Each structure stands twice: as C-alpha cells, then as structure tokens.
Amino acid sequence: xxxxxxxxxxxxxxxxxxxxxxxxxxxxxxxxxxxxxxxxxxxxxxxxxxxxxxxxxxxxxxxxxxxxxxxxxxxxxxxxxxxxxxxxxxxxxxxxxxxxxxxxxxxxxxxxxxxxxxxxxxxxxxxxxxxxxxxxxxxxxxxxxxxxxxxxxxxxxxxxxxxxxxxxxxxxxxxxxxxxxxxxxxxxxxxxxxxxxxxxxxxxxxxxxxxxxxxxxxxxxxxxxxxxxxxxxxxxxxxxxxxxxxxxxxxxxxxxxxxxxxxxxxxxxxxxxxxxxxxxxxxxxxxx
Amino acid sequence: xxxxxxxxxxxxxxxxxxxxxxxxxxxxxxxxxxxxxxxxxxxxxxxxxxxxxxxxxxxxxxxxxxxxxxxxxxxxxxxxxxxxxxxxxxxxxxxxxxxxxxxxxxxxxxxxxxxxxxxxxxxxxxxxxxxxxxxxxxxxxxxxxxxxxxxxxxxxxxxxxxxxxxxxxxxxxxxxxxxxxxxxxxxxxxxxxxxxxxxxxxxxxxxxxxxxxxxxxxxxxxxxxxxxxxxxxxxxxxxxxxxxxxxxxxxxxxxxxxxxxxxxxxxxxxxxxxxxxxxxxxxxxxxxxxxxxxxxxxxxxxxxxxxxxxxxxxxxxxxxxxxxxxxxxxxxxxxxxxxxxxxxxxxxxxxxxxxxxxxxxxxxxxxxxxxxxxxxxxxxxxxxxxxxxxxxxxxxxxxxxxxxxxxxxxxxxxxxxxxxxxxxxxxxxxxxxxxxxxxxxxxxxxxxxxxxxxxxxxxxxxxxxxxxxxxxxxxxxxxxxxxxxxxx
Numbered sequence: 001x002x003x004x005x006x007x008x009x010x011x012x013x014x015x016x017x018x019x020x021x022x023x024x025x026x027x028x029x030x031x032x033x034x035x036x037x038x039x040x041x042x043x044x045x046x047x048x049x050x051x052x053x054x055x056x057x058x059x060x061x062x063x064x065x066x067x068x069x070x071x072x073x074x075x076x077x078x079x080x081x082x083x084x085x086x087x088x089x090x091x092x093x094x095x096x097x098x099x100x101x102x103x104x105x106x107x108x109x110x111x112x113x114x115x116x117x118x119x120x121x122x123x124x125x126x127x128x129x130x131x132x133x134x135x136x137x138x139x140x141x142x143x144x145x146x147x148x149x150x151x152x153x154x155x156x157x158x159x160x161x162x163x164x165x166x167x168x169x170x171x172x173x174x175x176x177x178x179x180x181x182x183x184x185x186x187x188x189x190x191x192x193x194x195x196x197x198x199x200x201x202x203x204x205x206x207x208x209x210x211x212x213x214x215x216x217x218x219x220x221x222x223x224x225x226x227x228x229x230x231x232x233x234x235x236x237x238x239x240x241x242x243x244x245x246x247x248x249x250x251x252x253x254x255x256x257x258x259x260x261x262x263x264x265x266x267x268x269x270x271x272x273x274x275x276x277x278x279x280x281x282x283x284x285x286x287x288x
Numbered sequence: 289x290x291x292x293x294x295x296x297x298x299x300x301x302x303x304x305x306x307x308x309x310x311x312x313x314x315x316x317x318x319x320x321x322x323x324x325x326x327x328x329x330x331x332x333x334x335x336x337x338x339x340x341x342x343x344x345x346x347x348x349x350x351x352x353x354x355x356x357x358x359x360x361x362x363x364x365x366x367x368x369x370x371x372x373x374x375x376x377x378x379x380x381x382x383x384x385x386x387x388x389x390x391x392x393x394x395x396x397x398x399x400x401x402x403x404x405x406x407x408x409x410x411x412x413x414x415x416x417x418x419x420x421x422x423x424x425x426x427x428x429x430x431x432x433x434x435x436x437x438x439x440x441x442x443x444x445x446x447x448x449x450x451x452x453x454x455x456x457x458x459x460x461x462x463x464x465x466x467x468x469x470x471x472x473x474x475x476x477x478x479x480x481x482x483x484x485x486x487x488x489x490x491x492x493x494x495x496x497x498x499x500x501x502x503x504x505x506x507x508x509x510x511x512x513x514x515x516x517x518x519x520x521x522x523x524x525x526x527x528x529x530x531x532x533x534x535x536x537x538x539x540x541x542x543x544x545x546x547x548x549x550x551x552x553x554x555x556x557x558x559x560x561x562x563x564x565x566x567x568x569x570x571x572x573x574x575x576x577x578x579x580x581x582x583x584x585x586x587x588x589x590x591x592x593x594x595x596x597x598x599x600x601x602x603x604x605x606x607x608x609x610x611x612x613x614x615x616x617x618x619x620x621x622x623x624x625x626x627x628x629x630x631x632x633x634x635x636x637x638x639x640x641x642x643x644x645x646x647x648x649x650x651x652x653x654x655x656x657x658x659x660x661x662x663x664x665x666x667x668x669x670x671x672x673x674x675x676x677x678x679x680x681x682x683x684x685x686x687x688x689x690x691x692x693x694x695x696x697x698x699x700x701x702x703x704x705x706x707x708x709x710x711x712x713x714x715x716x717x718x719x720x721x722x723x724x725x726x727x728x729x730x731x732x733x734x735x736x737x738x739x740x741x742x743x744x745x746x747x748x749x750x751x752x753x754x755x756x757x758x759x760x761x762x763x764x765x766x767x768x769x770x771x772x773x774x775x776x
Contacts, residue, residue, distance in 0.1 A: 015614055015617075015618050016614075032608070032611075033608055033610040033611045033613075033614050034614055035561035035564055035614075035615070036561075036564055074564065077563060077564060077567065196635070197632070197635065197636060199636075200636075200638055200674045200695070200697070201674060202671055202672065202673060202674050202697065203670065203673050203674065203675070203676060204670075204671060270394070270395075271394065
C-alpha cells in the first residue's frame with residue numbers, strides 16, 4: 001500500500017504578540033522571526049500513517065509512506081524530520097505562485113491531485129484544517145478531483161487482513177463511526193487521542209536522514225503547465241486550455257479580531273484574601 | 289527512643305495546630321519528590337518513603353519550635369517552598385521525615401527604593417515579587433526559568449541563578465542579608481549592609497545550604513532599576529563551539545556585561561528551533577540591558593567585537609535579533625508547562641534532563657568535547673537517545689557554565705528503573721569528565737541527593753570546611769539527610 005500524507009507547516013501563532021500582527025500591501029504578516037511548527041491535525045495524520053505502516057503479522061506487508069508539502073525550502077527541515085521518523089519519501093512541491101496559494105484550496109488541490117495522478121497511491125491523508133486560511137476544504141477537493149471517497153474527522157485507522165481495506169473510526173454528530181472501507185480513499189484527520197504527537201527520531205535516525213534528499217517538484221514536473229493537462233479522472237479537471245492556478249478569490253482585506261479573555265483580577269494582598277474574595281463573590285452563590 | 293509516626297504528627301499538631309499539619313496521603317506523596325524523578329511519579333509510583341507529615345509553617349518562631357522538636361527527637365526534616373528543585377534535594381529518603389513547607393510564609397516585608405533592597409519571606413514567589421517590584425520600575429534581576437513557581441527561600445537555598453546572570457550575578461551576588469533558623473531552634477539574622485570586613489562572609493554558610501544546615505525564613509536582596517524598553521538582542525551563527533567560547537571569553541574579558549550571553553551547539557539549538565534559522569550551526573546570543581546609554585554601548589561594543597570574527601571567518605554570520613527576542617520571551621516554565629510536560633511524558637515515555645557544570649576558559653571546551661565523546665562511546669543505550677548536546681548560559685570573567693541536555697525514549701524498563709538506566713548513568717559520565725578536566729560538577733542546580741557521590745572529590749581538601757559546618761550546625765543529622773553530604 002502506498003500512503004501519502006499532505007501536511008503544512010505554519011508559524012507558531014501562540015508565540016506572536018498582538019503587536020506582531022501587522023501586514024504589508026500584499027496582506028502578508030511577517031512571521032519570519034517566529035518558529036514554524038507542524039499544523040496540529042497534520043501532525044496527528046503523520047503519526048497515524050506511521051502507525052499504519054507497521055506490518056500486520058498475518059500479511060507482513062509494509063506500507064510505503066510519502067510526506068508531501070507545498071512550500072519553500074524552509075519545509076525541508078520538517079521533511080528530513082519525517083524521513084528520520086520513518087517516511088520513505090519526502091516530497092516538496094514548490095510552485096511559483098506560492099503567495100497567491102495562501103487562500104486558494106482549489107489551486108492546492110490541483111497540485112496535490114496532479115502528484116497523486118503521477119504516483120499510484122491508494123491512500124491520501126490530510127489534517128482537518130490548516131492554521132493559515134483555515135478553510136478545511138483541501139482534502140474534499142482532492143477527493144473530488146481524484147474521484148475517490150472521503151471520510152472526515154477521522155480519529156483512528158488500522159489495517160485489516162486484506163490489503164485493499166482499512167478499518168476507519170471517525171466522529172459524526174458527536175458519535176463514533178467505525179467502517180471497513182475499500183481503497184483508494186481520502187482520509188481527513190480530526191482530533192486523534194491515540195496519535196496526537198509525532199514520534200521523535202533517535203540520534204542515529206537523524207544522522208541517516210540528513211544524508212537523504214528531499215524530492216522537489218515544480219508545476220512543470222507535474223505537467224500542470226502542459227496544455228494537454230494531467231487529469232484523467234474526477235470532477236473539476238484541469239484539462240486542455242485550463243489553468244491549474246485558480247483565481248476565483250482575491251484577498252482584499254485582513255482583520256484581526258481582538259480577543260479579550262474573560263478575566264477578572266482578584267483584589268487582596270495575600271492568597272487568603274484573594275481566595276476569600278473568590279469564594280464569597282463568585283463561588284458561594286453557585287454552590288448547592 | 290525513636291518516635292512513632294503518629295507521635296511525630298501529634299507533637300507537630302501541638303506545636304503548629306491541626307490546620308498546619310497535613311497528613312493527607314496524596315499530599316504526602318506529592319511532597320516526597322521534586323522534579324528529579326519525573327516518570328515514576330507520573331505513573332503514581334513512589335519509591336522513596338512517604339513523609340510522616342507536611343507542616344505549613346506560619347512564621348519564624350514556629351519554624352524554630354518545630355526544628356527544636358525534630359532535633360531533640362532526631363527526626364529528619366526536608367525544607368521546601370516552591371518545590372521546583374531538580375536534583376532530588378526535596379526527596380524524603382528517611383522514614384518518617386517531616387516536610388517543612390514555608391510556602392505560606394509569603395509576605396513581602398519591605399521594598400526600600402532608597403537603599404535599593406527588598407526583603408521577602410521564604411515563601412514569596414519570585415514571579416509575584418518581581419511583579420510588585422516592576423510596578424515601581426524595579427527588578428531583582430533574578431530570572432530563572434522556574435520564576436513563575438520558585439520561591440525566595442528555595443532559590444537562595446540552592447544557589448540559584450537566573451537568565452540575566454551575566455549582568456546581575458547569581459543569587460549569591462544579590463543577597464544582602466538573611467534570617468535563618470538552625471536545628472537547635474536558634475534564630476539568626478545577618479544584617480543588611482553593602483559590605484563589611486568583619487570576619488568571613490557568613491551569608492555563605494546559609495546561601496546554598498539546601499536545607500542541610502538551616503532553614504531560611506527571610507531574605508533581603510538588591511534591587512535595580514528596570515528598563516525593558518532598552519533591551520537589545522544580538523545573535524550570530526557559528527560553525528563550532530570552540531569559536532563560540534572564544535568570543536564569549538573576549539566579550540567578558542573586554543569588560544562587557546550583557547545580561548544574557550548564551551552559546552548553543554547545533555543539537556541543543558535545534559531543540560529550540562534555531563535550526564530553522566541557522567541549520568546545523570551553533571548559535572551565540574546576547575541581550576544588552578540597562579539604561580539607554582549602557583544598553584546601547586553594550587550592544588554596540590559586542591557587535592563591533594563579534595564583527596571582527598564575521599569578517600575573518602565565513603562561518604560567523606549574524607541572525608536577526610528579533611528571532612532571539614521572540615524565543616527568549618517564551619522560555620520560562622510555569623505550572624501550565626509543567627502539567628503539559630508531565631502529560632506528554634505519560635503519553636510518549638520521552639524525557640529530557642540536564643546536567644549543568646562549569647569550568648574556566650582554558651578547559652570549558654575540553655569538558656564539552658570530552659563529556660559528549662564519553663557518552664557517545666561508553667553509554668550503553670545510545671540508541672534510545674533522541675538528543676545530546678549542550679549550551680553555555682552563564683559567563684564570567686574567568687570562565688563559563690555548560691548545560692548538557694539529553695533526551696531519550698524510555699525503552700524496555702519499568703518507570704522506576706528509568707532514572708538509573710538513563711539520567712543517573714549519563715549524569716555520572718558528565719560529572720566524571722568535568723572533574724577530570726578541572727571544572728565544577730554543579731553550576732546552579734545544587735548537589736541535591738544524586739551528585740553526592742562526588743561531593744568529596746568536588747571539594748578536595750576543602751571538604752574539611754564543608755564537613756565542619758555540618759558537624760557544627762547539625763550534629764544530630766536531622767537536616768535533609770543525604771543532601772550535599774553523602775550518606776555514609
């Protein structure tokens with residue numbers, strides 16, 4: 001089985017203060033001084049795929065894992081990390097129009113679908129939402145373009161005895177749904193309790209990963225600049241004379257909502273004074 | 289005759305009152321350890337004896353009465369305030385120990401902006417103390433990562449150091465006077481004067497005693513004007529640590545006193561995401577602080593000094609100071625980070641520990657290289673290590689410290705076996721290599737209970753003085769047995 005996990009690295013917004021939220025004429029917020037991190041849902045997705053790649057004793061088949069991102073060279077560090085923890089292939093698509101891709105899930109889905117059409121994967125995994133844009137659409141759009149079924153809010157996925165099927169647990173209307181599904185398939189990972197964090201490589205694995213290369217692909221490599229078009233199946237094809245890059249949206253403004261935490265400061269010099277105030281003014285009336 | 293557990297509790301209630309003597313089992317368990325044994329306590333395993341009681345001390349007089357009772361009946365005590373110790377100093381290794389919790393002695397007694405000193409009881413939280421001072425444009429200059437949790441008594445008892453130490457010094461440079469209680473119940477006060485030549489500096493009998501000689505009840509520290517608006521951050525990427533030590537030395541020897549002077553190796557830097565900005569490089573950073581002119585001159589001077597290296601060596605390249613500023617502003621750990629860390633450890637069985645040592649400029653790089661080499665060659669579970677590196681974070685005219693950092697996945701052992709298999713074994717190799725090269729085995733965490741095998745070697749012929757202090761002040765051996773002094 002060949003599995004691709006699509007991920008995005010984002011700035012750690014928790015480390016930005018309100019004064020850092022300033023943007024230029026292209027509405028780009030400067031986050032170069034803030035560390036980047038894996039988008040949390042995709043971190044779960046990446047770990048889930050690693051667990052899935054372990055062979056079942058009965059079948060002894062091992063999945064082939066590909067980590068895929070669309071970014072500039074700053075993502076290579078993360079891709080090397082993924083090689084270190086067990087990914088077989090690290091692929092970075094680096095199109096020319098990255099700036100405009102920020103809020104364009106349709107364009108991103110064209111790039112990913114094109115990659116999938118060139119590589120015979122049976123399973124593509126996404127995180128539920130990305131930090132920037134937060135559109136929650138990319139996985140669905142890729143499924144549509146590939147013509148594959150899609151399950152959202154996946155919390156767990158395990159192999160079955162048949163290599164063509166997976167057992168997928170997902171959340172739906174507050175309930176838990178467990179299905180045996182046939183591949184190929186797109187999975188969109190939600191809050192996973194079992195795989196919230198990506199594993200950490202040991203020193204030897206890190207050293208080995210440094211020697212390996214990240215595969216770089218342009219839209220030319222994906223034949224997206226070819227007038228004949230790469231897509232053979234699915235809806236919303238990028239076909240002859242159709243542009244892969246989608247221009248149906250133009251960013252015209254950004255606004256940062258001020259969040260005032262609902263916070264009350266307790267008066268009083270000592271902890272005892274403050275605890276008494278908390279009790280008398282806020283807790284006592286709520287007690288039975 | 290040895291008192292029973294119940295008799296100890298009954299006597300303590302007579303002295304301190306029922307409300308102040310805690311015997312709840314869970315509270316006792318939580319007071320039997322510190323931040324040394326993480327894994328086993330996360331899984332609810334307590335391998336050290338559970339104390340007989342925790343006494344929430346009310347005031348100095350009560351400390352005196354309690355200690356007098358414990359001393360008379362030879363009951364071991366463990367002094368505790370914020371509970372952030374990292375070297376096992378707070379572990380209750382003797383049956384029926386009594387934990388002396390000073391966290392409720394938390395009054396800020398005085399802020400004297402004329403004489404630039406402030407006095408606090410032992411249980412005053414440093415973060416709160418700083419907040420009060422900063423309202424008045426003042427600071428202690430003390431800022432360890434544990435600031436949100438650590439209390440003044442514990443900070444002084446362990447010879448703590450803060451992140452701005454290169455300018456303000458360690459806690460021993462800040463303390464002017466103290467009040468402490470000795471095991472016989474004697475209350476001693478050392479007065480607050482700027483300097484004196486009246487015999488040996490007896491403050492240093494108390495500072496760093498780790499509860500093994502006396503109980504610190506009150507401290508007076510220097511205070512400074514606070515100018516955060518003038519802070520300037522500078523950083524460079526380097527190829528190796530030896531060049532970093534060389535530049536650090538030159539900065540110090542030329543007389544610059546940045547508040548922060550740090551040097552990370554590539555491995556440790558990656559833990560802090562510096563590899564995103566300087567892949568595979570060491571990172572050297574400074575923060576210039578003070579009034580506008582001093583901060584400006586310090587930053588300019590350091591920049592000019594390092595610039596010589598930038599021109600001379602291609603591998604020395606500047607890094608945007610804003611990256612360092614952003615990182616630095618998120619370095620402290622409060623209760624929420626400790627809770628997150630414990631949850632993460634529970635889920636991943638992945639731990640991180642440190643061993644901090646120091647050495648003069650002529651041996652610091654030797655210590656750095658030899659200790660890492662020794663671990664790589666001699667440590668039998670290298671495959672379980674996920675990180676091995678280090679940094680220097682406190683520099684002096686004569687040398688600097690080294691903070692070795694090692695992370696590992698716990699494999700094939702029970703939670704209670706983890707500490708011996710990993711932390712203790714790696715720590716031992718670092719300590720041995722440090723002492724061999726002429727450095728000190730502990731820079732600022734204190735000896736606690738796990739570096740005592742090397743206490744005598746550390747002090748050499750001066751151990752006579754250290755031993756004399758114990759014999760004089762704690763002849764019955766009731767003060768935090770097994771801390772600083774090896775159990776013989």
